Amino acid sequence: MANDDVVTVDVPTSSGMRRLGESLAAVVTSGDVVLLSGPLGAGKTTFAQGIGKGLGIDEPIVSPTFTIARELSGRFASGAPARLVHVDAYRIGGVEHAPGSDVATALLDELESLGLDEELESPSDGTVVLMEWGEHMAGILSDERLEISIDRSLAVAGTGASPQSSESSELTSDGLRHVRLSLIGSSWQRRAAAIRRAASAAVEGAAPALGTDETAE
Numbered sequence: 001m002a003n004d005d006v007v008t009v010d011v012p013t014s015s016g017m018r019r020l021g022e023s024l025a026a027v028v029t030s031g032d033v034v035l036l037s038g039p040l041g042a043g044k045t046t047f048a049q050g051i052g053k054g055l056g057i058d059e060p061i062v063s064p065t066f067t068i069a070r071e072l073s074g075r076f077a078s079g080a081p082a083r084l085v086h087v088d089a090y091r092i093g094g095v096e097h098a099p100g101s102d103v104a105t106a107l108l109d110e111l112e113s114l115g116l117d118e119e120l121e122s123p124s125d126g127t128v129v130l131m132e133w134g135e136h137m138a139g140i141l142s143d144e145r146l147e148i149s150i151d152r153s154l155a156v157a158g159t160g161a162s163p164q165s166s167e168s169s170e171l172t173s174d175g176l177r178h179v180r181l182s183l184i185g186s187s188w189q190r191r192a193a194a195i196r197r198a199a200s201a202a203v204e205g206a207a208p209a210l211g212t213d214e215t216a217e
Contacts, residue, residue, distance in 0.1 A: 021050020
């Protein structure tokens with residue numbers, strides 16, 4: 001970790017990604033925006049499942065690709081009601097745009113048509129926005145946000161080792177993920193110590209010990 005604005009952690013398995021989400025769920029609070037980015041198979045939805053578990057959500061957390069957004073009810077660590085808005089930005093605005101088009105404007109137009117623009121820019125009380133493929137939205141959303149970037153390589157099936165050739169490798173559930181958590185805005189930066197402990201606990205397979213002063217505004 002370079003400073004209190006960035007937390008980095010190496011996660012070796014998909015179950016570790018789920019634990020990371022569950023640990024960080026104890027840190028999130030009303031109005032938070034969390035953006036997930038990374039290649040297919042990196043563990044974005046697995047992380048989201050951990051967030052859901054940590055928020056006590058009973059419904060299954062699946063990729064919202066075909067619905068774009070889902071709303072799920074749970075509770076924060078404090079016991080207060082929580083509403084998770086799980087968004088897939090991959091298809092928002094389409095995968096192609098006309099030459100010279102303003103991609104940000106196209107994205108905002110589609111968000112508005114879905115009734116999500118205001119919710120994403122300024123989440124209502126009790127709401128946490130979790131957006132997969134959120135890197136394209138970073139510049140046009142809330143100034144206070146947690147950006148999570150997941151980077152992983154192909155691994156040789158069953159070994160977790162780096163492939164020697166593309167013919168001998170495939171994406172498996174195991175394999176090292178390099179996770180970078182960028183804390184954008186004072187609200188997230190005040191929770192840097194709690195986020196650091198949550199990340200460490202996820203790798204160690206333990207429940208994080210969080211102080212209440214660091215998990216709520």
